[in-house]
Amino acid sequence: MKKLLGALLLFCTLTLGAFEREPLWPKGKMPDAQDGQMAAMVNEIRTPGFKREEHRMPYLEWFEAPDKSVRNGACMILISGGAYFGTVDVTLINEWHEKLTALGFQCVNLVYRTPRPQGLPIYQSAWEDGQRAVRLVRSEAKKRGFDPEKIGTISMSAGSHLAVLLATSSQTPAYERIDRIDDLPCHINWAIVNAPAYVTSDGASGDPASREGYGPDIKLDSIFKFDEKTCPMSLHHGGLDPYTPNGSTLIYRQLRRMGIPAELHLYPGKGHGAFGFDRAVEFMTQMGYLGPLQPEVALADRFTSDADRAELIREDVWPAGKTPDFRENQCVPYIEWHIPAVRKTRAIQIIYSGGAYSRNDPDAFEVAPARRYLNAMGVTVVTLKYRTPRPEGLAKHITAWQDLQRAIRIVRSEAAEHGLDPDRIGIMGSSAGGHLTLMGVTSSRHQSYLPIDAIDRVSCKVQWGIGIYPAYALTDGLDGGNTTRGNDDSAVLAPEFSFDLDTAPMLFLHGDADVYASMNSVKTWEKMRAMGIQSELHTLALRPHCFQRTASPGTGSYNWLDRIGEYLQPFIAEP
Numbered sequence: 001m002k003k004l005l006g007a008l009l010l011f012c013t014l015t016l017g018a019f020e021r022e023p024l025w026p027k028g029k030m031p032d033a034q035d036g037q038m039a040a041m042v043n044e045i046r047t048p049g050f051k052r053e054e055h056r057m058p059y060l061e062w063f064e065a066p067d068k069s070v071r072n073g074a075c076m077i078l079i080s081g082g083a084y085f086g087t088v089d090v091t092l093i094n095e096w097h098e099k100l101t102a103l104g105f106q107c108v109n110l111v112y113r114t115p116r117p118q119g120l121p122i123y124q125s126a127w128e129d130g131q132r133a134v135r136l137v138r139s140e141a142k143k144r145g146f147d148p149e150k151i152g153t154i155s156m157s158a159g160s161h162l163a164v165l166l167a168t169s170s171q172t173p174a175y176e177r178i179d180r181i182d183d184l185p186c187h188i189n190w191a192i193v194n195a196p197a198y199v200t201s202d203g204a205s206g207d208p209a210s211r212e213g214y215g216p217d218i219k220l221d222s223i224f225k226f227d228e229k230t231c232p233m234s235l236h237h238g239g240l241d242p243y244t245p246n247g248s249t250l251i252y253r254q255l256r257r258m259g260i261p262a263e264l265h266l267y268p269g270k271g272h273g274a275f276g277f278d279r280a281v282e283f284m285t286q287m288g289y290l291g292p293l294q295p296e297v298a299l300a301d302r303f304t305s306d307a308d309r310a311e312l313i314r315e316d317v318w319p320a321g322k323t324p325d326f327r328e329n330q331c332v333p334y335i336e337w338h339i340p341a342v343r344k345t346r347a348i349q350i351i352y353s354g355g356a357y358s359r360n361d362p363d364a365f366e367v368a369p370a371r372r373y374l375n376a377m378g379v380t381v382v383t384l385k386y387r388t389p390r391p392e393g394l395a396k397h398i399t400a401w402q403d404l405q406r407a408i409r410i411v412r413s414e415a416a417e418h419g420l421d422p423d424r425i426g427i428m429g430s431s432a433g434g435h436l437t438l439m440g441v442t443s444s445r446h447q448s449y450l451p452i453d454a455i456d457r458v459s460c461k462v463q464w465g466i467g468i469y470p471a472y473a474l475t476d477g478l479d480g481g482n483t484t485r486g487n488d489d490s491a492v493l494a495p496e497f498s499f500d501l502d503t504a505p506m507l508f509l510h511g512d513a514d515v516y517a518s519m520n521s522v523k524t525w526e527k528m529r530a531m532g533i534q535s536e537l538h539t540l541a542l543r544p545h546c547f548q549r550t551a552s553p554g555t556g557s558y559n560w561l562d563r564i565g566e567y568l569q570p571f572i573a574e575p
Contacts, residue, residue, distance in 0.1 A: 019062060019063065019064050020061075020062040021059045021060070021061050021062075022059060022060040022061075022062065022136065023057045023058075023059050024057065024058045024059060024060065024129055024132045024133060024136065025057065025058070025132065025178070026178065026179060029178045029179075030056075030057070030058075031125075031128050031175040031176070031178075032117060032120060032124060032125055032128065032175075033056070034113075034117055034118060034125070035056075036115065036117075036118060037056065037113040037114060037115065037117060037125060038052045038055045038056055038113070038114070039055055039056065039057060039058035039059060039087075039111050039112060039113050039114070039129075040055045040087070040111065041080065041087050041088075041090050041093070041109075041111060042082070042086055042087065042088045042090060043090045045086070058110075058111055058112045058113050058129040058133075059111050060108050060109070060110060060111075060133055060136060060137065061108065061109035061110075061111060062106075062108050062140075062144075063097050063101060063106075063107040063108065063109070064101065065106055065144065065145065066101050066102070066103075066104045066105060066106060067104075070102065070103065070104035071104045071106075071145065072103070072104035072105060072150075072289070072290050072291050073104075073145070073146050073147045073150055074104070074105050074106070074146055074147065074150035074151070074152065074289055074290075075105060075106040075107070075108065075137055075141070075144070075146045075150065075151050075152070076096070076100050076105045076106070076107050076108070076151075076152050076153065076154055077108055077109075077110050077133065077134070077137060077151065077152070077153045077154075077188070078093050078096050078097060078100075078107060078108065078109045078110065078153075078154055078155075079110050079112075079130075079153055079154070079155035079156070079159035079160070079162055079163055080092065080093055080109075080111075080155075080156060080159050081155070081156040081157025081158045081159040081160065081195075081197070082114060082157070082158055082159075083157070083158050083197070083206070084114055084115065084116045084122045084123060084126060084158045084161075084206065085114055085115040085116060086114045086115065087111055087112065087114060087159075089156050089157075089159070089274075092156055092274055093109050095277075096154050096277075097109070099277065100154070103281065103290060104290065104291075105152075106144055106145070106146050108137060110129070110130065110133045112125070112126040112129035112130060112133075112162070113125040113126060113129055114126070116206065121223075122198070122205075122206045123158075123161060123162060123165065123198075123223075124174070126158075126162050127162060127165050127166075127174040128174045128175045130162050130163075130165065130166050130174070131166070131170070131173070131174045131175070131186040132175070132181070132182075132186075134151065134166060134170075134186040134187070134188055135181050135182060135184040135185070135186050136181060137151055138151060138184050138185065138186075139181055139184055149189055150189055150289065151188050151189050152188060152189055152190040152191060152192065152284070152289065153166060153167070153188055153190075153191045153192065154191075154192040154194070154280065155191070155192070155193060155194060155196075156194045156195060156274050157194070157195050157196070157197045157243065157272065158197050158198070160193045160194055160195060160196035160197065161196050161197050161198050161199060163188075163191050163193055163196070164191070164193060164196055164199060164224055164233075164251065165223065165224065166186070166187075166188050166191070167188055167190075167191040167193075167230060167231050167233060168224045168225055168226045168227065168230045169223070169224060169225040169226075169227060170185065170186045170187035170188070170227065170229045171187075171225065171227040171228065171229055172225055172227070185229075187229040187231065188231055189231050189232075189289075190231050190232045190233065190234075190284070190287065190289060191231060191232075191233045191234070192233075192234050192236070192280040192283070192284075193233055193234065193235045193236065193248070193251075194236045194237075194273075194274035194275070195236070195237055195238065195241055195243060195272055195273060195274065196235070196237075196243070196247055196248060196251070197243035197247075198221070198243065199220060199221055199224070199247035199248075199250070199251065200213045200218050200219070200220065200221065200244055200246060200247045200250065201217070201218055201219045201220070201221060202215070202218055202244075203243060203244065203247075204221040204223075208242035208243055208244075209242065209243060209244040209246075209247070212242070212244050212246070213244030213245070213246030213247055213250075214246065214530060218246070219250070220247070220250045220251065220254065224251075226254055226255075226258060230255070230258060230260055231260070232255075232260055232261045232262055232287060232541065233251070233252075233255060233260075233262050233263070234262070234263040234265070234279070234280050234283040234284075234541070235248040235251055235252055235262065235263065235264050235265065236248075236265045236267070236274065236275055236276045236279065236280070237265070237266055237267070238266075238267050238269075238270030238271050238272060238273055238275060239266055239267060239268045239269060239270060239529060239534045239535070239536075240269060240270060240271045240534070241270070241271055241272045241273075242271075242272065243272060245266055245529070246526065246529075248264060248266070249264065249266075249522055249525070249526055252264040252522065252539070253487055253519065253522070256485060256486075256487050256512070256517075256518070256519065257485075257487045261287065261512060261513070261541040261542050262512060262539070262541060263279070263283045263512065263538070263539050263540060263541045263556070264518075264522065264537060264538070264539045265279045265537070265538050265539075266525060266535070266536060266537040266538075267536060268505065268534035268535055268536045269534050279538065279556065281554075282554065282555050282556040282559065283541055283556070285552075285554040285555050286540065286541050286542055286543070286552070286555040286556065286557070287541060287542070290554075293552040293555070294552050294553045294554065295552065296550040296551055296552050297550060297551065297552070297553065297558070298365075298549065298550050299365050299369050299548050299549060299550065299551065300365045300368070300369060302369065303368070303369035303372045303373060303561075304372075305372065306372060306375075307341070308340055308341050308342070308372065308375040308376040309338050309339065309340060309341065309372075309375045310339050310340060310341040311337070311338075311339040312336060312337065312338060312339075313336065313337040313339070314334055314335070314336045314337075315334065315335055315337075315410070316332065316333070316334050317333040317334060317335060317384075317386075317403050317406050317407055317410065318333065318406065318452075319452070319453065322452045322453075324399075324402050324449035324450065324452070325391060325394060325398065325399055325402065325449070327387070327391050327392060327399070329389065329392075330387040330388060330389065330391065330399060331385065331387060331388060332385075332387075333384070333385055333386050333387050333403040333407075334384075334385050335350075335382050335383065335384050335385075335407050335410065335411070336362065336382065336383045337380065337381075337382055337418070338371050338375055338380065338381040338382070338383065339380055339418070340374075340375040340376075340377075340378050340379065340380060340381075341375075342378050343378050343380065343419070344377065344378025344379070344572075344574075345377075345378055345379055345380075345424075345572035345573070345574055346415075346419065346420045346421035346424060346574065347379060347380075347420070347421060347424040347425070347426070347568070347571055347572040348379075348380050348381075348382060348411055348415060348420050348421070348424065348425045348426070349371075349374055349379055349380070349381050349382070349425075349426050349427075349428060349568070350381075350382045350383075350384060350407065350408065350411060350425065350426065350427045350428065350462075351367050351370055351371055351381060351382070351383050351384070351427075351428045351429070352367065352383065352384040352385070352386060352404075352428075352429045352433045352436065353366040353367050353429070353430060353431075353433050354366060354429065354430040354431025354432045354433040354434065354469075354471070355388060355431070355432055355433075356431070356432050356471075357388055357389070357390045357396040357397055357400060357432045358388055358389045358390060359388050359389065360385060360386055360388050360400075360432075360433065361385075362383040362384065362385045363383075365546075365548070365549055366429075366430040366431075366433070366468065366546075366548075367383055369561065370428070370561060370564065371383060373561045373564075373565070374564075374565075374568075377565060377568075377572075379568070379572060380418065380420055382407070382411050384403065384404065384407050386399070386400040386403040386404060386407075386436070387399040387400060387402075387403055388400070395496070396432075396472075396479065397432070397435060397436060397439060397472075397496070398448065400432075400436050401436065401439045401440075401443075401448045402448045402449045404427070404436055404439065404440050404460075405440070405444070405448050405449070405460040406449075406455070406456075406460075408425060408427070408440065408444075408460040408461075408462060409455050409456060409458040409459070409460050410455060411425055412425060412458050412459065412460075413455050413458050423463065424463055424571060424572070425462050425463060426462055426463060426464040426465060426466065426504075426568070426571060427440045427441065427462050427464075427465050427466070428465070428466035428467075428468070428564075429466075429467070429468065429470075430468035430469060430546075431468070431469055431470070431471045431516065431545065431546070432471055432472065433468075434467040434468050434469055434470025434471060434473075434520075435470050435471050435472045435473060435494075437465045437466065437467045437470065437506075438465070438467060438470055438473055438497055438524065439496065439497065440460070440462055440465065441462060441465035441467075441503060441504045441506055442497040442498055442499045442500065442503045443496070443497060443498040443499075443500060444459070444460045444461040444462065444500065444502045445461075445498065445500040445501065445502055446498045446500065461502045461504070462504050463504055463571060464504050464505055464506065464507075464567075464568075464571050465504055465505075465506040465507075466506065466507045466509075466564060466567070467506055467507070467508045467509070467510075467521060467524070468509050468510075468548075468560075469509070469510045469511060469514050469516060469518075469520075469521075469545055469546070469547065470508070470510075470516075470520050470521060470524070471516035471520065472494060472516070472520075473493060473494055473497075473520035473521075473523070473524060474486045474491045474492065474493060474494060474517070474519060474520055474523060475490070475491055475492050475493075475494060475495075476488065476490070476491035477491075477516060477517065477520070478494060481515035481516055481517075482515065482516060482517035482519070482520070485517045485519065486517035486518070486519025486520060486522075486523065487517070487519060491519065491523075492523070493523060493524065493527060497524075499527060499528075499531065503528065503531065503533060504533075505528070505533050505534055505535045505536075506524070506525075506528065506535045506536070507535065507536045507537075507563065507564065507567040508521035508522075508524065508525060508535065508536070508537040508538070509521075509537075509538050509540070509547075509560055509563060509564075510522075510537075510538075510539050510540070510547075511539070511540050511542075511543030511544050511545060511547040511557075512539045512540055512541050512542065512543060513541075513542055513543055513544050514543070514544055514545045514547070515544070515545060516545055518539045521537055521539070522537065522539070525537045536563075536567055538556065538563055540555075540556045540557055540560075543556075543557050547560070548560050
């Protein structure tokens with residue numbers, strides 16, 4: 001019976017979704033061969049009767065071809081992690097294979113040599129195997145029905161370290177030529193990178209980042225060359241990963257310096273793991289790897305109904321004659337309460353638009369669809385019309401900041417009479433409104449005007465913020481587009497943000513191609529992480545400022561409101 005169970009386990013291990021194994025190297029030609037290494041997934045190693053000496057050869061494991069009805073002409077190489085001590089992500093490989101095959105990709109699993117080689121860099125034999133694997137995959141393109149220039153990777157941890165090497169350093173040979181296969185190029189065309197380990201200088205030796213990726217002397221490991229064949233990437237990282245998420249922000253910044261489209265997805269409170277597969281699919285959709293994009297749709301045409309709103313209440317922000325720093329040419333600020341027909345939470349979301357601090361519209365595409373979406377979720381929304389245009393003789397944002405602080409105080413003071421929670425208030429704005437959100441989130445202890453009545457004794461602290469392509473957040477773009485795209489180290493956070501002790505966590509959404517650079521969001525996220533504040537961030541490849549005005553179905557720009565709905569769940573959940 002024991003032998004039968006062992007045979008069955010071995011059969012399942014060898015046939016689980018995989019049809020064919022292909023050795024990477026000709027017999028006797030494997031570079032840097034070491035007796036202490038082998039190539040096998042962890043489930044195979046645990047099979048009764050497994051013999052290490054019979055598994056020296058790294059291999060490709062080709063899965064079944066996708067159905068002809070969904071084939072997209074592309075191939076995905078799946079790369080497990082395991083600290084370069086083993087290849088352990090059996091569950092992930094199977095999940096990726098199943099989902100990606102259904103999307104039309106030919107999938108192939110790369111099983112590289114482990115454990116770490118003796119006397120060589122920890123990645124060396126895996127890198128050799130990886131470059132050879134890409135060449136073999138490219139050589140099989142015609143036979144297996146995919147484009148040799150549509151090869152991507154999806155990876156985890158040490159596997160992601162290997163994937164970043166493949167993505168950035170294909171012009172650096174990892175080994176000397178062996179045969180005609182090595183005459184083929186070994187670049188990949190895109191990479192989905194989950195939790196890349198060992199990429200910062202404080203963790204490059206193969207351990208968790210000793211200083212968590214912080215410090216002016218912390219750099220990307222110099223092994224990553226970022227050569228002319230460096231490809232687009234979608235980077236995914238947990239905010240609490242000991243293999244620091246700052247490694248992903250540094251990779252992202254370098255890709256931006258090179259003008260290579262990229263996405264960065266950072267998940268608050270998450271440790272070491274693979275997160276956001278659906279975000280990866282959106283990235284591949286936006287980039288055209290799944291096929292031609294569908295026509296773009298106007299956001300305002302998708303959310304047109306106020307049927308989920310039961311009541312609309314409007315009130316002025318300031319008592320007559322009490323507006324601080326009053327300017328004749330500015331509009332009169334007001335708030336509107338949008339009470340949902342079916343209230344499912346006592347939390348409150350305040351929303352306002354952008355407009356370069358020259359104008360703002362609480363019924364525009366940046367606000368109205370979001371408040372309708374949230375009303376449908378049962379969330380009470382308050383919209384704000386703040387004073388514009390820019391006040392003469394003052395910084396561009398001062399009167400808007402005063403209006404925001406006053407609005408938060410009004411909402412907090414009136415929440416109970418609406419049956420709402422005065423201690424669950426979030427703010428959300430786009431562009432200049434995103435800058436205003438940063439003011440509200442980071443500087444609530446900073447007085448923007450002298451108190452005028454009892455309402456001003458109420459706190460203007462918020463519990464969360466949502467920044468949609470915030471502008472003016474870095475010193476290279478204090479009054480316009482970012483001159484260095486925010487990539488230069490000299491571009492630091494604007495001095496008006498206090499980052500006081502009441503600074504709240506945030507969700508950031510930003511187009512990667514925004515002239516008001518996505519580094520506005522990324523560098524704010526980095527600052528908050530350094531303070532111990534876990535925030536969420538998503539950048540969107542190829543997308544400009546106002547990325548959501550029109551968007552193609554299936555992309556992150558089209559689904560952006562769902563990121564807000566997901567992010568709000570812990571804040572709006574009732575006990």
